[in-house]
Amino acid sequence: MKRNILILGAVIAVIALIVAFNWPDKGEAPAETKPGNAAAEQPAAGPKPGELAPAFKLTSIDEKTSYAVGGARDKVLIINFWASWCGPCDKEAPDLIELYEKYKDQVDLYAVNETKYDTVRGAKDFVKEKGLTFPVLMDKSGDVGDDYKVFSYPISFIVDREGVIRHRIEGPKPIEEWEKMLEEVLA
Template sequence: MNKEKTKEWFKKNWSTALLTAFLAVILISPDAKTWFMRQVISTGVMNLTLQDQSKESKGKTIGEIADFRVQDEDGRLVSTQDLKGKVVFMNFWASWCPPCRAEFPSIQKFYDRYKDDKDVVFLTVNLDDQPDAGRNYLDKQKYTLPLLVPASAIPAAYYTGSLPTTVVLDKKGAIRLHHTGMADYSKESFYKKIDKMLAE
Protein backbone atom coordinates (compact mmCIF):
# COMPACT_ATOMS: atom_id res chain seq x y z
CA MET A 1 0.00 0.00 0.00
CA ASN A 2 1.59 3.29 -1.10
CA LYS A 3 1.55 6.48 0.98
CA GLU A 4 -1.43 8.03 -0.83
CA LYS A 5 -3.54 4.90 -0.42
CA THR A 6 -2.55 4.63 3.24
CA LYS A 7 -3.49 8.27 3.80
CA GLU A 8 -6.83 7.73 2.07
CA TRP A 9 -7.52 4.61 4.14
CA PHE A 10 -6.85 6.49 7.40
CA LYS A 11 -9.15 9.32 6.32
CA LYS A 12 -11.98 6.88 5.73
CA ASN A 13 -11.24 4.61 8.70
CA TRP A 14 -9.77 6.95 11.33
CA SER A 15 -12.21 5.78 14.02
CA THR A 16 -11.29 2.12 13.44
CA ALA A 17 -7.59 2.95 13.56
CA LEU A 18 -8.05 4.97 16.76
CA LEU A 19 -10.04 2.20 18.43
CA THR A 20 -7.45 -0.40 17.40
CA ALA A 21 -4.63 1.73 18.83
CA PHE A 22 -6.59 2.29 22.05
CA LEU A 23 -7.26 -1.43 22.49
CA ALA A 24 -3.62 -2.25 21.77
CA VAL A 25 -2.47 0.14 24.52
CA ILE A 26 -4.97 -1.35 26.97
CA LEU A 27 -3.83 -4.88 26.18
CA ILE A 28 -0.14 -4.03 26.52
CA SER A 29 0.00 -1.56 29.41
CA PRO A 30 -1.08 -2.65 32.93
CA ASP A 31 -1.54 1.00 33.90
CA ALA A 32 -3.81 1.59 30.90
CA LYS A 33 -5.82 -1.53 31.77
CA THR A 34 -6.15 -0.27 35.34
CA TRP A 35 -7.32 3.16 34.18
CA PHE A 36 -9.89 1.61 31.83
CA MET A 37 -11.21 -0.72 34.53
CA ARG A 38 -11.57 2.17 36.98
CA GLN A 39 -13.69 3.98 34.40
CA VAL A 40 -15.88 0.89 34.14
CA ILE A 41 -16.24 0.75 37.95
CA SER A 42 -17.13 4.47 38.08
CA THR A 43 -20.06 3.95 35.70
CA GLY A 44 -21.81 1.77 38.30
CA VAL A 45 -21.90 -1.21 35.93
CA MET A 46 -19.79 -3.18 38.41
CA ASN A 47 -21.91 -2.26 41.46
CA LEU A 48 -21.46 -4.84 44.16
CA THR A 49 -24.46 -6.30 45.90
CA LEU A 50 -23.64 -7.70 49.30
CA GLN A 51 -26.04 -10.57 49.72
CA ASP A 52 -26.37 -12.99 52.57
CA GLN A 53 -24.23 -15.85 51.30
CA SER A 54 -24.52 -17.91 54.45
CA LYS A 55 -27.15 -20.20 52.89
CA GLU A 56 -25.10 -20.74 49.74
CA SER A 57 -22.09 -21.57 51.89
CA LYS A 58 -24.38 -23.88 53.90
CA GLY A 59 -23.90 -21.67 56.93
CA LYS A 60 -20.26 -22.64 57.20
CA THR A 61 -18.45 -20.67 59.88
CA ILE A 62 -14.76 -20.19 60.53
CA GLY A 63 -14.74 -23.18 62.84
CA GLU A 64 -15.95 -25.42 60.03
CA ILE A 65 -13.53 -23.99 57.47
CA ALA A 66 -9.85 -24.87 57.82
CA ASP A 67 -7.99 -22.25 59.82
CA PHE A 68 -6.30 -19.62 57.67
CA ARG A 69 -3.32 -17.68 58.98
CA VAL A 70 -1.69 -14.56 57.57
CA GLN A 71 1.44 -12.71 58.58
CA ASP A 72 1.87 -8.96 58.77
CA GLU A 73 5.05 -7.06 57.94
CA ASP A 74 6.21 -7.20 61.56
CA GLY A 75 5.99 -10.99 61.54
CA ARG A 76 2.83 -11.16 63.65
CA LEU A 77 0.44 -14.00 62.81
CA VAL A 78 -3.29 -13.48 62.52
CA SER A 79 -5.61 -16.49 62.50
CA THR A 80 -9.20 -16.52 61.26
CA GLN A 81 -10.00 -18.68 64.31
CA ASP A 82 -9.23 -15.67 66.50
CA LEU A 83 -11.48 -13.25 64.60
CA LYS A 84 -14.92 -14.39 65.71
CA GLY A 85 -16.88 -11.46 67.03
CA LYS A 86 -15.53 -9.22 64.27
CA VAL A 87 -16.57 -8.42 60.71
CA VAL A 88 -13.69 -9.48 58.46
CA PHE A 89 -12.99 -8.01 55.03
CA MET A 90 -10.57 -10.32 53.22
CA ASN A 91 -9.17 -9.34 49.81
CA PHE A 92 -6.71 -11.44 47.80
CA TRP A 93 -4.70 -9.33 45.39
CA ALA A 94 -1.39 -8.90 43.52
CA SER A 95 0.40 -5.79 42.30
CA TRP A 96 0.55 -7.04 38.69
CA CYS A 97 -3.24 -7.62 38.53
CA PRO A 98 -5.08 -4.76 36.71
CA PRO A 99 -8.52 -5.53 38.22
CA CYS A 100 -6.93 -5.55 41.69
CA ARG A 101 -5.36 -2.16 40.98
CA ALA A 102 -8.65 -0.85 39.62
CA GLU A 103 -10.62 -1.62 42.79
CA PHE A 104 -7.92 -0.52 45.27
CA PRO A 105 -9.02 3.15 45.51
CA SER A 106 -12.47 1.99 46.64
CA ILE A 107 -10.93 -0.45 49.15
CA GLN A 108 -8.75 2.38 50.50
CA LYS A 109 -11.89 4.55 51.00
CA PHE A 110 -13.61 1.65 52.75
CA TYR A 111 -10.53 1.15 54.94
CA ASP A 112 -10.33 4.87 55.80
CA ARG A 113 -13.94 4.79 56.94
CA TYR A 114 -13.66 1.72 59.19
CA LYS A 115 -9.98 1.45 60.16
CA ASP A 116 -10.64 2.77 63.69
CA ASP A 117 -13.53 0.41 64.32
CA LYS A 118 -12.17 -2.38 66.52
CA ASP A 119 -14.90 -4.71 65.26
CA VAL A 120 -13.80 -4.52 61.61
CA VAL A 121 -10.67 -6.37 60.48
CA PHE A 122 -8.98 -5.87 57.11
CA LEU A 123 -7.00 -8.79 55.71
CA THR A 124 -5.60 -7.49 52.42
CA VAL A 125 -3.64 -10.57 51.43
CA ASN A 126 -0.89 -10.03 48.87
CA LEU A 127 -0.13 -12.94 46.53
CA ASP A 128 2.82 -11.49 44.60
CA ASP A 129 5.69 -13.94 43.98
CA GLN A 130 8.22 -11.27 44.95
CA PRO A 131 7.85 -10.26 48.61
CA ASP A 132 8.64 -6.57 48.03
CA ALA A 133 6.35 -6.09 45.02
CA GLY A 134 3.21 -5.58 47.08
CA ARG A 135 4.84 -3.14 49.49
CA ASN A 136 6.43 -1.18 46.64
CA TYR A 137 3.06 -0.89 44.91
CA LEU A 138 1.26 0.30 48.07
CA ASP A 139 3.99 2.86 48.76
CA LYS A 140 4.02 4.15 45.19
CA GLN A 141 0.25 4.65 45.21
CA LYS A 142 0.28 6.01 48.79
CA TYR A 143 -2.17 3.39 50.02
CA THR A 144 -2.24 2.80 53.76
CA LEU A 145 -3.92 -0.60 53.70
CA PRO A 146 -2.28 -3.34 55.75
CA LEU A 147 -0.04 -5.73 53.81
CA LEU A 148 -0.39 -9.38 54.78
CA VAL A 149 0.87 -12.58 53.21
CA PRO A 150 -0.41 -16.14 53.62
CA ALA A 151 1.19 -18.08 56.45
CA SER A 152 -0.78 -21.26 55.76
CA ALA A 153 -2.69 -22.88 52.92
CA ILE A 154 -5.65 -20.77 51.78
CA PRO A 155 -8.94 -22.67 52.22
CA ALA A 156 -10.84 -23.13 48.95
CA ALA A 157 -13.91 -21.64 50.64
CA TYR A 158 -12.05 -18.32 50.53
CA TYR A 159 -9.88 -18.44 47.42
CA THR A 160 -9.64 -20.73 44.41
CA GLY A 161 -7.10 -18.93 42.24
CA SER A 162 -8.84 -15.92 40.67
CA LEU A 163 -7.67 -12.39 41.41
CA PRO A 164 -9.04 -10.29 42.90
CA THR A 165 -11.21 -12.30 45.28
CA THR A 166 -13.02 -10.71 48.21
CA VAL A 167 -14.67 -12.43 51.16
CA VAL A 168 -16.63 -10.83 53.99
CA LEU A 169 -17.19 -12.80 57.19
CA ASP A 170 -19.77 -11.82 59.77
CA LYS A 171 -19.21 -11.89 63.54
CA LYS A 172 -20.09 -15.58 63.66
CA GLY A 173 -17.51 -16.33 61.00
CA ALA A 174 -20.11 -17.09 58.30
CA ILE A 175 -19.27 -16.11 54.73
CA ARG A 176 -21.62 -13.26 53.82
CA LEU A 177 -19.92 -12.22 50.61
CA HIS A 178 -17.72 -14.13 48.20
CA HIS A 179 -16.92 -12.08 45.12
CA THR A 180 -14.46 -12.84 42.32
CA GLY A 181 -13.43 -9.93 40.12
CA MET A 182 -13.24 -6.20 40.65
CA ALA A 183 -15.93 -4.23 42.46
CA ASP A 184 -16.59 -0.85 44.05
CA TYR A 185 -16.34 -1.07 47.85
CA SER A 186 -16.88 2.65 48.44
CA LYS A 187 -20.66 2.72 47.96
CA GLU A 188 -23.01 3.74 50.78
CA SER A 189 -25.11 0.66 50.04
CA PHE A 190 -22.09 -1.53 50.84
CA TYR A 191 -21.35 0.41 54.03
CA LYS A 192 -24.95 -0.05 55.18
CA LYS A 193 -24.57 -3.81 54.83
CA ILE A 194 -21.36 -3.71 56.85
CA ASP A 195 -23.06 -1.57 59.52
CA LYS A 196 -25.93 -4.04 59.64
CA MET A 197 -23.50 -6.91 60.25
CA LEU A 198 -21.76 -4.89 62.96
CA ALA A 199 -25.11 -4.42 64.70
CA GLU A 200 -25.98 -8.14 64.62
Protein backbone atom coordinates in the same frame (compact mmCIF):
# COMPACT_ATOMS: atom_id res chain seq x y z
CA MET B 1 -7.93 -42.32 -8.09
CA LYS B 2 -11.32 -43.95 -7.35
CA ARG B 3 -9.81 -45.49 -4.24
CA ASN B 4 -8.72 -42.06 -2.93
CA ILE B 5 -12.19 -40.65 -3.54
CA LEU B 6 -13.74 -43.58 -1.67
CA ILE B 7 -11.38 -43.12 1.29
CA LEU B 8 -12.06 -39.36 1.37
CA GLY B 9 -15.82 -40.03 1.23
CA ALA B 10 -15.54 -42.54 4.10
CA VAL B 11 -13.55 -40.07 6.23
CA ILE B 12 -16.13 -37.33 5.62
CA ALA B 13 -18.95 -39.73 6.52
CA VAL B 14 -17.24 -40.75 9.76
CA ILE B 15 -16.67 -37.11 10.71
CA ALA B 16 -20.30 -36.29 9.93
CA LEU B 17 -21.47 -39.16 12.17
CA ILE B 18 -19.18 -38.09 15.00
CA VAL B 19 -20.46 -34.51 14.80
CA ALA B 20 -24.10 -35.64 14.53
CA PHE B 21 -23.93 -37.86 17.60
CA ASN B 22 -22.00 -35.37 19.73
CA TRP B 23 -23.84 -32.19 18.75
CA PRO B 24 -25.93 -30.97 21.75
CA ASP B 25 -29.66 -30.78 21.23
CA LYS B 26 -31.38 -27.46 21.84
CA GLY B 27 -32.06 -27.10 25.55
CA GLU B 28 -29.54 -29.80 26.40
CA ALA B 29 -26.90 -28.93 28.98
CA PRO B 30 -23.40 -28.43 27.61
CA ALA B 31 -21.12 -31.43 28.06
CA GLU B 32 -19.21 -29.77 30.91
CA THR B 33 -22.40 -29.56 33.02
CA LYS B 34 -23.95 -32.94 32.22
CA PRO B 35 -24.35 -35.39 35.11
CA GLY B 36 -21.48 -37.83 35.25
CA ASN B 37 -18.98 -35.24 34.06
CA ALA B 38 -16.24 -34.69 36.66
CA ALA B 39 -16.36 -30.89 36.28
CA ALA B 40 -20.11 -30.87 36.87
CA GLU B 41 -19.80 -32.94 40.03
CA GLN B 42 -17.29 -30.64 41.69
CA PRO B 43 -18.84 -28.30 44.24
CA ALA B 44 -19.23 -24.66 43.32
CA ALA B 45 -16.44 -22.33 44.38
CA GLY B 46 -16.37 -22.05 48.13
CA PRO B 47 -16.37 -21.41 50.92
CA LYS B 48 -19.88 -20.13 50.59
CA PRO B 49 -21.93 -17.57 52.47
CA GLY B 50 -23.34 -19.17 55.61
CA GLU B 51 -20.24 -21.33 56.18
CA LEU B 52 -17.52 -20.72 58.73
CA ALA B 53 -14.51 -18.93 57.31
CA PRO B 54 -11.58 -21.34 57.04
CA ALA B 55 -9.10 -20.66 59.83
CA PHE B 56 -5.61 -19.45 59.04
CA LYS B 57 -2.65 -17.62 60.50
CA LEU B 58 -0.37 -15.49 58.31
CA THR B 59 2.48 -13.07 58.85
CA SER B 60 2.28 -9.45 57.79
CA ILE B 61 4.35 -7.99 54.97
CA ASP B 62 6.81 -6.56 57.52
CA GLU B 63 7.28 -10.13 58.89
CA LYS B 64 6.79 -8.83 62.46
CA THR B 65 3.11 -9.46 63.15
CA SER B 66 0.90 -12.52 62.76
CA TYR B 67 -2.81 -12.34 62.12
CA ALA B 68 -5.28 -15.14 62.72
CA VAL B 69 -8.72 -15.84 61.32
CA GLY B 70 -11.12 -18.44 62.63
CA GLY B 71 -14.10 -18.32 64.94
CA ALA B 72 -15.73 -15.42 66.73
CA ARG B 73 -14.09 -11.99 66.70
CA ASP B 74 -14.73 -8.45 67.95
CA LYS B 75 -15.20 -6.89 64.52
CA VAL B 76 -16.57 -7.79 61.12
CA LEU B 77 -13.71 -8.81 58.81
CA ILE B 78 -13.00 -8.24 55.14
CA ILE B 79 -10.48 -10.69 53.70
CA ASN B 80 -9.23 -9.45 50.33
CA PHE B 81 -7.09 -11.73 48.13
CA TRP B 82 -4.94 -9.83 45.63
CA ALA B 83 -1.72 -9.74 43.60
CA SER B 84 0.48 -6.79 42.63
CA TRP B 85 0.23 -7.54 38.88
CA CYS B 86 -3.59 -7.64 38.97
CA GLY B 87 -5.20 -4.71 37.12
CA PRO B 88 -8.59 -5.06 38.86
CA CYS B 89 -6.77 -5.15 42.24
CA ASP B 90 -5.10 -1.86 41.32
CA LYS B 91 -8.52 -0.42 40.44
CA GLU B 92 -10.04 -1.68 43.72
CA ALA B 93 -7.30 -0.42 46.08
CA PRO B 94 -8.56 3.18 46.52
CA ASP B 95 -12.06 1.92 47.41
CA LEU B 96 -10.66 -0.50 49.99
CA ILE B 97 -8.64 2.33 51.55
CA GLU B 98 -11.78 4.50 51.69
CA LEU B 99 -13.86 1.68 53.20
CA TYR B 100 -11.21 0.93 55.79
CA GLU B 101 -10.94 4.57 56.84
CA LYS B 102 -14.73 4.90 57.12
CA TYR B 103 -15.40 1.62 58.96
CA LYS B 104 -12.14 0.82 60.79
CA ASP B 105 -13.78 1.13 64.22
CA GLN B 106 -16.21 -1.65 63.26
CA VAL B 107 -14.40 -3.60 60.53
CA ASP B 108 -10.96 -5.19 60.17
CA LEU B 109 -9.53 -5.56 56.68
CA TYR B 110 -6.82 -8.10 55.89
CA ALA B 111 -5.33 -7.83 52.41
CA VAL B 112 -3.89 -11.27 51.65
CA ASN B 113 -1.22 -11.13 48.96
CA GLU B 114 -1.08 -14.37 47.02
CA THR B 115 2.70 -14.35 47.20
CA LYS B 116 2.97 -17.84 45.70
CA TYR B 117 1.83 -16.24 42.42
CA ASP B 118 3.41 -12.83 43.02
CA THR B 119 6.70 -11.50 44.40
CA VAL B 120 7.46 -10.00 47.78
CA ARG B 121 9.08 -7.03 46.02
CA GLY B 122 6.00 -6.53 43.83
CA ALA B 123 3.71 -6.68 46.88
CA LYS B 124 5.84 -4.19 48.83
CA ASP B 125 5.98 -1.79 45.89
CA PHE B 126 2.18 -2.03 45.45
CA VAL B 127 1.56 -1.35 49.16
CA LYS B 128 3.89 1.64 49.14
CA GLU B 129 2.53 3.05 45.85
CA LYS B 130 -1.11 2.71 46.93
CA GLY B 131 -0.53 3.79 50.54
CA LEU B 132 -2.34 0.81 52.04
CA THR B 133 -2.94 1.42 55.75
CA PHE B 134 -4.60 -1.88 56.66
CA PRO B 135 -2.74 -5.13 57.45
CA VAL B 136 -1.20 -6.83 54.41
CA LEU B 137 -0.59 -10.55 54.91
CA MET B 138 1.61 -12.82 52.83
CA ASP B 139 0.28 -16.19 51.64
CA LYS B 140 3.67 -17.51 50.51
CA SER B 141 2.59 -21.15 50.26
CA GLY B 142 -0.75 -20.40 48.58
CA ASP B 143 -2.51 -22.66 51.10
CA VAL B 144 -4.90 -19.97 52.35
CA GLY B 145 -5.90 -19.05 48.80
CA ASP B 146 -6.49 -22.75 48.13
CA ASP B 147 -8.66 -23.07 51.26
CA TYR B 148 -10.74 -20.12 50.11
CA LYS B 149 -10.87 -21.43 46.50
CA VAL B 150 -9.32 -18.28 45.08
CA PHE B 151 -8.71 -18.74 41.35
CA SER B 152 -8.76 -15.12 40.20
CA TYR B 153 -8.13 -11.71 41.72
CA PRO B 154 -9.41 -9.82 43.52
CA ILE B 155 -11.72 -11.97 45.58
CA SER B 156 -12.96 -10.78 48.94
CA PHE B 157 -14.99 -12.24 51.78
CA ILE B 158 -17.01 -10.40 54.39
CA VAL B 159 -16.99 -12.41 57.62
CA ASP B 160 -19.36 -11.57 60.49
CA ARG B 161 -18.46 -11.43 64.20
CA GLU B 162 -19.32 -15.12 64.62
CA GLY B 163 -16.76 -16.09 61.96
CA VAL B 164 -19.39 -16.88 59.32
CA ILE B 165 -18.90 -15.81 55.72
CA ARG B 166 -21.70 -13.46 54.70
CA HIS B 167 -20.50 -12.44 51.23
CA ARG B 168 -18.06 -13.71 48.60
CA ILE B 169 -17.16 -10.83 46.29
CA GLU B 170 -15.48 -11.66 42.98
CA GLY B 171 -13.83 -8.76 41.19
CA PRO B 172 -13.97 -5.10 42.07
CA LYS B 173 -17.35 -3.66 43.03
CA PRO B 174 -18.53 -0.06 43.28
CA ILE B 175 -18.04 1.36 46.77
CA GLU B 176 -21.81 1.72 47.15
CA GLU B 177 -22.20 -2.07 46.84
CA TRP B 178 -19.45 -2.61 49.41
CA GLU B 179 -21.18 -0.22 51.83
CA LYS B 180 -24.55 -1.91 51.34
CA MET B 181 -23.04 -5.35 52.11
CA LEU B 182 -21.14 -4.01 55.14
CA GLU B 183 -24.15 -2.18 56.55
CA GLU B 184 -26.18 -5.40 56.26
CA VAL B 185 -23.55 -7.34 58.25
CA LEU B 186 -23.00 -4.55 60.79
CA ALA B 187 -26.74 -4.16 61.53
